[in-house]
Amino acid sequence: MNIPARGCRRRAIAPRLCHRPVEPVGTERNSGTVTVRRAAAVLLSVLAVAGLAGCRGDDAGELAVTVSRSGCAPEWRTAHGGPRTFQVHNTGINTTEVELIDPGNGAVYAEVENLGPGSTRPMQVTLGRGRYAFRCLPEDTDASTGRTVTVHDGPARGAPAVVPVDEQVLRGSVTRYRRYVTDALPRLRADVSRLRRAVDSGDRAAARRAWLPAHLDYERLGAAYGTFGDLADAIDRLPAGLPDGVHDDGFTGFHRIEYGLWHGESMTALRGPTAALATAVGKLQRTFRTERVDPNDLPLRAHEILEATLQFELTGEADQGSGTTLATARANVTGTEAVVHALRPVLASRYRKLHAADASLSRLAGLLDAQRHGDRWTPVDELSRYDRERLDAATGDTLELLAPIAALAQVRRAR
Amino acid sequence: MSEEPDAARRGTDDDPPDTDDGLPGTDGERTGTDAALPGTDAARPGADGERGDAGAARRGAGGERWPRRQLLTGAIGVGAGAVAGVGGTLGTQRYARAKPAPRPDRIPFHGTHQAGIVDAAPAHTTFVSFDVLADDRAQLRELFATLTDRARFLTSGGTPANPGITAPPDDSGILGPQVPADRLTVTVGVGGSLFDHRYGLADRRPAHLTAMRTFPNDDLDPAWCHGDLSVQFCAPNRDTVIHALRDVTRATRGAMQIRWMIDGFTSPPRPSGTPRNLMGFKDGTANPDTGSAAEMDRVVWVGARQRGEPAWTRGGSYQVVRLIRMRLEFWDRISTSEQELLIGRRRDNGAPLDGTHEFDTPKYAKDPVGSAIPLTSHIRRANPRTARTRSSVLLRRPYNYDRGVDAVGDLDMGLVFVCYQRNLAAQFEAVQTRLIDEPLVDYITPFGGGYFFALPGVADGTDRYGSALLG
Numbered sequence: 039m040n041i042p043a044r045g046c047r048r049r050a051i052a053p054r055l056c057h058r059p060v061e062p063v064g065t066e067r068n069s070g071t072v073t074v075r076r077a078a079a080v081l082l083s084v085l086a087v088a089g090l091a092g093c094r095g096d097d098a099g100e101l102a103v104t105v106s107r108s109g110c111a112p113e114w115r116t117a118h119g120g121p122r123t124f125q126v127h128n129t130g131i132n133t134t135e136v137e138l139i140d141p142g143n144g145a146v147y148a149e150v151e152n153l154g155p156g157s158t159r160p161m162q163v164t165l166g167r168g169r170y171a172f173r174c175l176p177e178d179t180d181a182s183t184g185r186t187v188t189v190h191d192g193p194a195r196g197a198p199a200v201v202p203v204d205e206q207v208l209r210g211s212v213t214r215y216r217r218y219v220t221d222a223l224p225r226l227r228a229d230v231s232r233l234r235r236a237v238d239s240g241d242r243a244a245a246r247r248a249w250l251p252a253h254l255d256y257e258r259l260g261a262a263y264g265t266f267g268d269l270a271d272a273i274d275r276l277p278a279g280l281p282d283g284v285h286d287d288g289f290t291g292f293h294r295i296e297y298g299l300w301h302g303e304s305m306t307a308l309r310g311p312t313a314a315l316a317t318a319v320g321k322l323q324r325t326f327r328t329e330r331v332d333p334n335d336l337p338l339r340a341h342e343i344l345e346a347t348l349q350f351e352l353t354g355e356a357d358q359g360s361g362t363t364l365a366t367a368r369a370n371v372t373g374t375e376a377v378v379h380a381l382r383p384v385l386a387s388r389y390r391k392l393h394a395a396d397a398s399l400s401r402l403a404g405l406l407d408a409q410r411h412g413d414r415w416t417p418v419d420e421l422s423r424y425d426r427e428r429l430d431a432a433t434g435d436t437l438e439l440l441a442p443i444a445a446l447a448q449v450r451r452a453r
Numbered sequence: 454m455s456e457e458p459d460a461a462r463r464g465t466d467d468d469p470p471d472t473d474d475g476l477p478g479t480d481g482e483r484t485g486t487d488a489a490l491p492g493t494d495a496a497r498p499g500a501d502g503e504r505g506d507a508g509a510a511r512r513g514a515g516g517e518r519w520p521r522r523q524l525l526t527g528a529i530g531v532g533a534g535a536v537a538g539v540g541g542t543l544g545t546q547r548y549a550r551a552k553p554a555p556r557p558d559r560i561p562f563h564g565t566h567q568a569g570i571v572d573a574a575p576a577h578t579t580f581v582s583f584d585v586l587a588d589d590r591a592q593l594r595e596l597f598a599t600l601t602d603r604a605r606f607l608t609s610g611g612t613p614a615n616p617g618i619t620a621p622p623d624d625s626g627i628l629g630p631q632v633p634a635d636r637l638t639v640t641v642g643v644g645g646s647l648f649d650h651r652y653g654l655a656d657r658r659p660a661h662l663t664a665m666r667t668f669p670n671d672d673l674d675p676a677w678c679h680g681d682l683s684v685q686f687c688a689p690n691r692d693t694v695i696h697a698l699r700d701v702t703r704a705t706r707g708a709m710q711i712r713w714m715i716d717g718f719t720s721p722p723r724p725s726g727t728p729r730n731l732m733g734f735k736d737g738t739a740n741p742d743t744g745s746a747a748e749m750d751r752v753v754w755v756g757a758r759q760r761g762e763p764a765w766t767r768g769g770s771y772q773v774v775r776l777i778r779m780r781l782e783f784w785d786r787i788s789t790s791e792q793e794l795l796i797g798r799r800r801d802n803g804a805p806l807d808g809t810h811e812f813d814t815p816k817y818a819k820d821p822v823g824s825a826i827p828l829t830s831h832i833r834r835a836n837p838r839t840a841r842t843r844s845s846v847l848l849r850r851p852y853n854y855d856r857g858v859d860a861v862g863d864l865d866m867g868l869v870f871v872c873y874q875r876n877l878a879a880q881f882e883a884v885q886t887r888l889i890d891e892p893l894v895d896y897i898t899p900f901g902g903g904y905f906f907a908l909p910g911v912a913d914g915t916d917r918y919g920s921a922l923l924g
Contacts, residue, residue: 121612148617162615162630197617398707424584427710431586435707442620 099123103172105153106130110184111172119165119192126150127158132176135451138163141171141186145199146450165189166196175451200388202450207384208333211447215336215380216326219259223323226255230319237295237312240305247413249299250362253292256319257366260343260373265335269325272318276356284358291315293358300359336377337384337447341440343374348433354418361417364429368406374440375399381447388446395439402432559634562608564910565768566754569638570873571743571848574719575689578852579698580774580869581714582644582680582903586707590652594923596708600641600684601917603704607697610634625699627692635693639701641918642683642772642905657922660761661771661877665904668885670894677776677901680712685871713901715776717852717869726803726811731779731853731866732896734796735803738811739836740849752880753848753873765921768909771877776854776901779867784896795893797830805832834891835884845883847874867897877904 099122103111106129114124126136137149138161147170148163172184189196229252236245253274261270273291280286284297290311298308347370350356351363378385378395385392405428409416421429560568587593606613610633613624624632648658664679684701686694694716702711720728730736742748750756755766784792789800798804803811807825815826817838826833836842849872856865874880888894908918 146618148615160630162612163617164615197615198619199617200619427584427712428586431707431710434710438703438706442616445618445620 100125102127102158104129105134105136105172105174107132107176107179110174110182111136112184114172114185114187117165117170117187117189119167119189119196121162121164124161124163125158126153126161128153128155130176131155132179134177135175136161137173137175137450139171139173139183140199141169141183143201145201147197147199149450164193164196166193167191168196181451200446203384203388203447204451205333205449208336208447208449211380211384212331212333212336215260215377216331218376218380219326222255222259223319223326226252226259227316227319227323229255230316233295234312234316237305237308242299242305245295245305245308246299246360249292249296250360250365250413253296253362254365254369256292257369258372258376260339260370260377265339266322266326267329269318269322273315273322276350277358278355291318293356296360297358334449336381337444339377340374340381340443340447341437343370343377344433344437344440346370348430348437352418352430352433357417361420362415363418364406364409365415367429367433368403368410371399371403371406375403378440378443381443384447385443389443391439391442395436395443398432398436398439402429402436405429405432558636559609560636560638562605562639562911563913563916565912566770566910567638567640567907568608568910569640569685569687570770570772570850570907571749571753572638572687573743574850574852575636575638575687576719577689577691577694578685578687578717578869579694579714580683580685580717580852580871581698582712583682583684583709584712585647585651585681585709587652587709590923592708593652596705597918597920597923599704599708600701601911603701604639604641604918605911605914607632607700608634608637608639625696627699628696632696633693635688635690637686637688637693637697639697640683640685640687640772640907642685642907643919643922644680644682644903644905646679647681654922657763657765659755659763659766659769659771659906662904662906665773665775665902666882668899669889670897671899674900677713679903680905682709683772683774683903683905683907715854715856715869715901717854719852730851730868731781732784732792732796733800734792734798735811736868737849737851738803739832741846743848749848751875752846753875755875759875765919766906766909767921770873770875770907771881772905772907773870773872773874773877773881774902774905775868775870775899777868777870778865778898778900780863780896780898781866782863794827794830795896797826797832806830829892831888831891831893834887837887842883842887845880845887847872847880847884870902873907 099120101114101122102125103113104127105111108130111124111126124138128134128136133155134153135149135151136153138147139145140147148161150159150161153159167189169186169188171186173181174184175181229248233245233248233252236248256274259265261274266273271290274293275289275291276293277283277286277289277297280288283289284294289297292315294311295308295315297303298311347367351367351370354363356366357363378392378399382392389395405425409421409425409429416425418426560572562568585593585596587596610631612631613622616623628635643662645658645662645664648654648662665673667673686697686701688694688697698714720730723729727735727738741752753770755762755769755771757764757767759766793800793806797806797815799806804813805815805826807816807820808814815832815838817826817833820826822828823830823833828834836846849870851871852869854867854869859865872881909921911918911920
C-alpha cells in the first residue's frame with residue numbers, strides 16, 4: 039500500500055528538525071536593554087491589552103501578548119483558570135514558534151507554529167490549576183521562556199499537555215522500525231523468487247499460490263504513502279493514474295502480476311513483470327540499509343497505513359482478481375502494530391489511550407482473521423452486510439485512536 | 454411555526470387548543486391528511502371561516518399574494534414557508550396577538566418531545582440510517598450517551614473542545630471556530646432491528662415497530678431500507694447539517710456505521726402558500742395543527758397508557774421514512790389536466806378541483822361519483838374525509854431529494870417522505886393501503902426507507918436519549 043499513484047500524501051508538516059540555533063544571543067536578551075523595537079512592541083501590546091481588557095477584563099477570555107527577541111509574552115502576569123484565548127503577536131524579525139508550557143517539565147499545552155514577523159494568531163487553551171509559561175522558539179535563535187504564571191482557581195485540570203518529543207528520542211523508535219523492515223526483507227525476497235520460478239515454469243496454479251505470501255510479505259512492512267520512494271511504485275502500484283489502466287506499460291509489480299494470473303493472460307507474458315518485480319525487491323533490500331528515514335514519518339505512519347487500507351483494500355478497489363484484499367488488510371494491521379511497537383517508548387508516557395489503540399488493533403486483526411478460510415480469504419464483495427459494516431467500523435475506530443499519535447510524537451524543538 | 458416553535462413539542466402550549474367548533478376534525482372535514490405524495494389537502498385547521506381574520510385573509514389571497522398572517526408576523530422568507538407549510542398552523546389566538554416574532558438562533562434541545570418533528574421543516578436535511586455495531590448493552594448505552602452529548606452541543610452551539618497539541622482538532626471547522634446553533638435539530642429514532650437478540654431489548658419493542666412493509670407498488674432496494682437507528686439533521690443551511698453529520702459520525706466511530714443516507718431540501722412558497730414538490734404541486738397543506746398540543750397528542754405522540762405500548766415510548770412517535778423516486782421526465786410529458794386529475798388539485802394554485810383557492814375544502818359528499826375530483830385521485834384516496842378515516846390523520850414532514858442522474862440519463866429526484874404518528878398501523882399503513890394502485894403510481898417509485906420510533910425527548914442536562922428504554 040505504498041503507491042504514490044493512490045494519492046501520495048503531500049506532507050504539510052515542516053521538517054522542524056532543521057531549525058538550529060546559529061547565533062547565541064542569550065546575553066543580549068538578558069541584558070535588560072530596551073531597544074526602540076521593544077519599546078514599540080510594549081506600546082503596541084499595551085494598546086492591545088487596553089483595548090481588549092477595557093471591555094472584557096484581563097481574565098474574561100482574551101489577552102494580547104507579544105513575542106520578540108527581547109521578550110516572550112511579557113504582558114502575561116496573572117491568570118484565572120478556564121478557557122482563554124491569547125492573541126499572540128510577533129513584533130520581532132524572526133519567524134517564531136510560541137508554546138505555552140508547564141515550566142516544571144516542559145510539557146506543551148498549546149502552540150502557535152511559524153508565527154511570522156508582524157503577524158498575530160490566536161492561541162486557545164483551557165487553563166487548569168498549575169504553573170504556566172510562554173516559550174518562544176525563534177528561527178535561527180535560542181529559545182527563551184517567559185514569566186511563570188500560577189493559576190490557583192478554575193478547573194483542576196486544564197488542556198492536556200504533552201512533553202515534547204525531540205529527535206533523539208524518536209531516533210530510537212526509527213531504529214527499531216528499521217530493524218523490523220530489515221529483518222523482513224529476506225523473506226520477501228525469497229517468496230518473490232518462489233513466485234518467479236512458478237511463473238517461469240508456466241504453472242498458473244502454483245503461481246497463484248505463490249503470489250499471495252509474497253504480496254503479504256511486502257504489505258506487512260508497513261509501507262505507506264511513498265515510504266520506499268519510486269520502488270514502491272515498481273513493487274505495489276495500482277493501475278489508477280495510468281492512461282491505459284491495467285493495459286498500461288507502466289502497470290507493474292504485484293498487482294500487475296495478479297491481474298494477469300487471474301485474468302487468463304499467458305504465463306509467458308507475465309515473465310517480464312515478475313522479473314521486474316524481483317529486481318525491484320532486490321534493489322529495495324540493497325538500498326534500504328542506507329536510505330535515510332525521516333523520524334517524523336514514523337508517527338504519521340501509525341494511522342496512514344490503515345487510512346490506505348480503508349481506501350483501497352476494504353473498498354475492494356485494490357483487488358485485481360485474487361479477491362485477497364482482506365488478507366492485505368490483515369498484513370497492514372501487522373505493519374501498523376510494528377510501527378506502534380517501535381513508537382511505544384515515546385508513547386507510553388504521552389498517550390493515555392495507547393492501550394485502547396492496542397486493543398482496537400487486536401480486535402480488527404481478529405475480525406479479519408475470521409474471514410480467512412485456510413488459504414482462501416473472503417472477497418470484500420462477498421462479505422455479509424453486517425460483517426462488512428463491522429470491519430469498516432472497527433477500522434474507523436482504530437484510525438480514530440491511532441490518529442493522535444501523529445500529533446503526540448511529532449518532533450518538537452527543545453532548545 | 455415561526456413563533457415559539459416548541460410550544461407543542463414541549464407540551465407547554467398556552468393557546469386555546471382550537472376554535473369554537475371543538476376539536477379539529479370532528480366534522481370529518483376539517484382535518485385531513487394526504488399521505489405519501491404530492492397531496493395537498495385543503496382542509497386544515499385555520500382555513501375555515503371560524504379562524505376569523507386569518508382564514509378570510511387567506512381565502513381572499515387566493516394564493517395570489519402574501520397571506521396576511523405572514524405580513525403581520527413579518528415572517529417572510531423562511532418563515533413564510535414555515536407558517537403556511539408543512540409544520541405550520543398557528544391558532545387564531547396566537548395570530549391575533551401577533552408580536553414581532555423572536556427568531557432565536559437555537560431550537561431548545563431539552564423537552565418532553567424531540568425537536569425536528571412538529572417544528573417547521575427548515576431548508577435542509579440529511580436523513581441517516583445507521584446500523585449499530587456496539588458489542589453489548591453497555592456499549593449501546595455509551596453510544597446513546599455520546600449521541601446525546603454531541604446533539605446537545607451541536608444544537609446549542611459554542612466553542613468546540615480543544616485538544617491542544619495532543620490530537621487532531623475535535624471539530625471539522627466548517628462553521629468556523631465558534632459553532633453556531635443555527636436552529637439545528639437532531640432527531641433520533643430506533644428501528645425494529647435494534648430489538649433483536651443483540652441487546653436484550655426484545656420485550657421493549659414498540660407495539661407496531663416492525664421492518665417496513667413492502668407495498669405492492671414499491672420497488673425496494675435492500676441497500677436503501679431499514680436500519681437500527683435513524684438520525685435526521687435539519688437546519689436552514691446545508692453546511693450546518695454537514696457539520697453536525699461529521700461531528701456525530703466521528704464521535705460514534707466504531708459503534709455505528711451509516712447504512713444509507715439521503716439529503717433533502719424544501720422549497721420556498723411559489724409564489725405563496727404551501728411549498729411545491731418537484732412535480733410542481735403544492736405539498737403539505739393538509740397537516741394537522743402543529744401549534745396545538747392537544748392535536749399533536751391526538752395524532753403524533755405516544756401517550757401514557759397507550760394500549761400495547763411499553764411505558765418508555767411515552768412522548769415518542771412512530772417515524773416513517775419513504776424514499777420515493779419521481780419519474781419526472783414522464784410526468785413532464787403528460788398534460789396539466791391529466792396531472793391535476795391524478796392529484797385531485799389544480800397545479801397553479803393548489804385548489805381542489807371542485808374549489809377555487811388552495812385552502813378550500815373538497816366537498817366529496819356532493820361529488821359521489823368523482824366527476825370533479827376523481828375517486829382514484831391522490832388526495833381523495835389518501836384522505837376520503839369520512840368519519841371513519843379521520844383516525845388515519847398523520848403529520849407529514851417531507852423533503853425533496855436530488856440524487857443526480859440514473860442509468861438512462863434521467864434525473865434521480867423525488868421525495869423524502871417523512872411522517873409521524875402515534876399508531877403506525879392505524880395511520881401510515883391505513884393511508885398507504887388506500888393508496889395502493891392509485892393511478893399516480895405510474896409516476897413514482899418508492900425505493901427505500903424504513904420504520905423507526907422517534908425516541909421521547911431528552912428531559913434535561915442529566916438525561917440522555919433512550920434513558921427510559923435502556924435504563
